Amino acid sequence: MTMLSPFPAPFAPTLLWNARLLMIERATDDAKACAQWYSQLLGDPVIRLAPDVWQVRGTDRWMLFRTGAKKTVPLIAFAFQTHDQWASYRTHLKLIELALHPVAPELQALFGEATFAVRDPDNRTVLFCVAPSATESTAPSLPDGDPLTITGTSAPAEPRTARMQHFVCASMQTDAMLEFYRDVLGFMESDRVVDTDGDLSSAFVRSDAEHHSFAVFRAPHTGPDHQAYELPNWNAIRDWADHCGDLEIPLWWGPGRHGVGNNLFFMIEDPDGYKVEFSTELEIMTPDQAYREWPHGPRALNLWGNAWMRS
Ligand SMILES: [Fe+2]
Structure with a gap:
């Protein structure tokens, strides 16, 4: 990872300001079972994004589950409120020559083109996207064109705010x-x-x-x-x-x-x-x-x- 210069001082809050945590990816040895546990907790549906990638998606709380090292969080995602702000932030990170990484296909389908990722010193992926309500992207589909699979859930009639x-x-x-x-x-x-x-x-x-x-x-x-x-x-x-x-x-x-x-x-x-x-x-x-x-x-x-x- 190359970091040639620090963030400009004094900090310009418009570059990152109002970006909010939207999603956390959990890896575990049984991704589907873990997704179902969170679905029951949150009352949000489980959506299959890829053969072994599951999402539990509420209005303002997204989680992704895939098979991997147990009890880990390999990725977190922050969402900007507007595409322009996301683009300005990306331009700035490129100017300071921070290495930007593409994201997995199912994440690209989920967030659309306005998506990139960086790696922090502990090698966790930090993804930056545009808030779903601010995008016009369609619902994700599996790479092979299969429709989404939405499992049964005990979602309450009125999802709890969280x-x-x-x-x-x-x-x-x-x-x-x-x-x-x-x-x-x-x-x-x-x-x-x-x-x-x-x-x-x-x-x-x-x-x-x-x-x-x-x-x-x-x-x-x-x-x-x-x-x-x-x-x-x-x-x-x-x-x-x-x-x-x-x-x-x-x-x-x-x-x-x-x-x-x-x-x-x-x-x-x-x-x-x-x-x-x-x-x-x-x-x-x-x-x-x-x-x-x-x-x-x-x-x-x-x-x-x-x-x-x-x-
Ligand atoms: Fe806390």
């Missing part, structure tokens, strides 16, 4: 990850958590007014940490917890209130033990607001009690 909002990864190189997402991709740094000696424990970055759409936690391994859905209010936290109870999915952590981000939350585990978070009241920040620094400790993670310490 917008795909952020992804967090575990990494053995938090400094390099922060520098890439902030200085190369142009995310804004919102908060960092540091040890007493100044070492970076975790970093939270935003691509719109919401406190973070991506974060990295220091860990003794590299991999996904969790994904989160943002809910409209505290009552929705109750309703989703009740829904998980109905599905006999136990709460894994919470409810609580994160110190960093100030959001209310609870977490569950999917069949691989990968964490899924439901959140509300995530802090809203201005584009030019400077980052804050937190001491590494439980209160950064949960003001209400126990904390999940990654390192």
